[in-house]
Amino acid sequence: MDDKILLAHGSGGKLSHDLIESFLPELSNPMLDKLDDSAVFDLSGRLAFTTDSYTVNPIFFPGGDIGKLAVCGTVNDLSMSGARPLYLSLSFIIEEGLPVADLKKILVSIKNTAAEAGVKIITGDTKVVNRGSADRIFINISGIGVIPEGVDISAANARPGDKIIINGNIGDHGIAVLSQREGLEFKLPVPSDCAPLNGLVSEMLAASKKIRCLRDPTRGGLATTLNDFAEQSSFGIIIEEERIPVHRAVMAACELFGFDPLYIANEGKLAAVVAAEDAEVILAEMKRNKYGKDAVIIGEVVAGHPGQVVMKTTLGASRIVDMPVGELLPRIC
Amino acid sequence: MKFVEEYRDPDLAKKLLERIHKNSRKSIRLMEFCGGHTVAIFRHGIRQLLPDTIKMLSGPGCPVCVTASADLDKAIALADMKDVIVASFGDMVRVPGSYSSLQKAKADGADIRIVYSVQDALAIASENPGKQVVFVGIGFETTAPTVAASVLQAQTEEIVNYSILSLHKICPPVMKAILDLGEVNLSGIICPGHVSAIIGSHPYQFIPDHYGIACAVSGFEPLDILLAVDMLVGQIESGQPRVEIAYRRGVKPEGNTQAVKLMESVFEVSDANWRGIGAIPASGLRLRGEYGKYDAEKRFEIEPGPAIEPKGCICGSILRGVSTPLECRLFRRTCTPESPVGPCMVSSEGTCATYYYYQGS
Numbered sequence A: 001m002d003d004k005i006l007l008a009h010g011s012g013g014k015l016s017h018d019l020i021e022s023f024l025p026e027l028s029n030p031m032l033d034k035l036d037d038s039a040v041f042d043l044s045g046r047l048a049f050t051t052d053s054y055t056v057n058p059i060f061f062p063g064g065d066i067g068k069l070a071v072c073g074t075v076n077d078l079s080m081s082g083a084r085p086l087y088l089s090l091s092f093i094i095e096e097g098l099p100v101a102d103l104k105k106i107l108v109s110i111k112n113t114a115a116e117a118g119v120k121i122i123t124g125d126t127k128v129v130n131r132g133s134a135d136r137i138f139i140n141i142s143g144i145g146v147i148p149e150g151v152d153i154s155a156a157n158a159r160p161g162d163k164i165i166i167n168g169n170i171g172d173h174g175i176a177v178l179s180q181r182e183g184l185e186f187k188l189p190v191p192s193d194c195a196p197l198n199g200l201v202s203e204m205l206a207a208s209k210k211i212r213c214l215r216d217p218t219r220g221g222l223a224t225t226l227n228d229f230a231e232q233s234s235f236g237i238i239i240e241e242e243r244i245p246v247h248r249a250v251m252a253a254c255e256l257f258g259f260d261p262l263y264i265a266n267e268g269k270l271a272a273v274v275a276a277e278d279a280e281v282i283l284a285e286m287k288r289n290k291y292g293k294d295a296v297i298i299g300e301v302v303a304g305h306p307g308q309v310v311m312k313t314t315l316g317a318s319r320i321v322d323m324p325v326g327e328l329l330p331r332i333c
Numbered sequence B: 001m002k003f004v005e006e007y008r009d010p011d012l013a014k015k016l017l018e019r020i021h022k023n024s025r026k027s028i029r030l031m032e033f034c035g036g037h038t039v040a041i042f043r044h045g046i047r048q049l050l051p052d053t054i055k056m057l058s059g060p061g062c063p064v065c066v067t068a069s070a071d072l073d074k075a076i077a078l079a080d081m082k083d084v085i086v087a088s089f090g091d092m093v094r095v096p097g098s099y100s101s102l103q104k105a106k107a108d109g110a111d112i113r114i115v116y117s118v119q120d121a122l123a124i125a126s127e128n129p130g131k132q133v134v135f136v137g138i139g140f141e142t143t144a145p146t147v148a149a150s151v152l153q154a155q156t157e158e159i160v161n162y163s164i165l166s167l168h169k170i171c172p173p174v175m176k177a178i179l180d181l182g183e184v185n186l187s188g189i190i191c192p193g194h195v196s197a198i199i200g201s202h203p204y205q206f207i208p209d210h211y212g213i214a215c216a217v218s219g220f221e222p223l224d225i226l227l228a229v230d231m232l233v234g235q236i237e238s239g240q241p242r243v244e245i246a247y248r249r250g251v252k253p254e255g256n257t258q259a260v261k262l263m264e265s266v267f268e269v270s271d272a273n274w275r276g277i278g279a280i281p282a283s284g285l286r287l288r289g290e291y292g293k294y295d296a297e298k299r300f301e302i303e304p305g306p307a308i309e310p311k312g313c314i315c316g317s318i319l320r321g322v323s324t325p326l327e328c329r330l331f332r333r334t335c336t337p338e339s340p341v342g343p344c345m346v347s348s349e350g351t352c353a354t355y356y357y358y359q360g361s
């Protein structure tokens, strides 16, 4: 096979066929191997269905790559509604010229991540576009999952008195990706936190059904997620700066670039709003999972200042934590 | 946040605050020069914690904000030229100019690339030999040395299709201009952190000497700022204004002489236009004669129309410390970070954006 992806690889002809054949062993399962136009399967119960496209630049970063990110992102979106993720679709848009070796690396990473999460890729598609029409590779993944009986998770469910939990350090992913950006390269001892969280969520749900809201604070960071909780439940949120876990290297990078870690993207984090009486049980359960070992309670839901997130700062003052607008850019000054 | 850095230690902060409360007798007005300072002050709620005797004013230290409309119009005019790629820092792209913005020009088909560093711009130039690449050089003494390095690199690597629209500015002259205007009755200035890492603390000596105003160079962590305020209070109460450094880990009194040398080898001091203040003599940087071929203003005939300031926007007086965003009739109504009217709402270091995010409605 050529060492670069060519337009002809997406033409539907022999080269396309070869390319797909070279994928299959990586992702093989009975449903996918049929290569029918659609995957056909039975499911019953309440279903969750989600889709997301991934365009991260750079496509390889410390702790992950676009493939792992895509699987985790979709698996986590399903998990945040309490669903058990089952099946994924996988669709590539590849810019002509992408080294085949890069594609292979991404595939292996998709395979490993899907295996870890226990999900199957059951249908897929590949398109190759002209140079300049895409940035190396874009991935779209849709996913479907089943919501177990008795689970009711929604950002609107938060109630005054509920506790807010985060499962570990914030900001790792955003800063790890930033550290690889052309022209900014710096050494960061912290990899991206990119991880599938369905295992953690199912253990949390096994410990208590009183989990009211779950969300993965990806783009827009923890600040955005907390604002969603406050807005959709029409209650207020108070968090304590001192309790919010941030790796010191991430903090240092934030200081350098003028970022607030609350707004930095995460890919292996979840923020949970849980009933106060079950908070400790859930926290203890989370700490047993490798993706929850640093879980902490960072604040609570209050009846005051509806729709607003307020943070008590380390210095003892308080301030509003607003929604971010636009892209985070490093400071110039 | 959870880990306790020496410059975020709440106990140390408490001690500093106690000392400030104890020592501060006179009613004073302090200006924090940098937008980064303003962000830190709001983010950590420092204004609430200071005694009533101390009033903090935000200054002009936001490179995007102080760029004059007329200069921004030049960048847009360049972007509209055939076979020109304009490379710019992201914030700049969203600032409304007199007639358009780089963002609008981009949507209309101009080739505008958002870069994170000047190195990216140089790379674009070497990848596009058939095009002219112009880097919009904004920023203070912090960014100018890296831009100077890119010019030298372009020369060594014979990258001929690269040039700079130099809108760089230097800080001490604008401080002088603000003091000379006499609009704000200042007792002390929190001097820039990153800028001073380059130029050192000596260039501020004229402020205590000629104006009797206290100076403290500060970083961007809460303890840096509290320490600076503490130093300023000490200087003011004792009647001994001078220049102190509250940011020892970042700033040496003599600065970074190598970076200054690099900057001075490529740039020379020139007059510059500041938004809200106007032309300030010897407050900008232009390429030296021998690097004239890298000067976009020499390479291209740039003729933007007469500059028009956004109607109702009071960024100018905000940058001079005369007004706060709360006095702007457009603040939060017509002007928000999603659809900014003036640059102070665009830049992440702009005073209006900071008020918008941290002050609440």
Ligand code: SF4
Pocket: B312, B313, B314, B315, B318, B325, B328, B329, B330, B331, B332, B335, B336, B340, B341, B342, B343, B344, B345, B346, B352
């Ligand atoms: S709020 Fe908007 S219009 Fe008013 S001064 Fe600030 S930037 Fe200008």
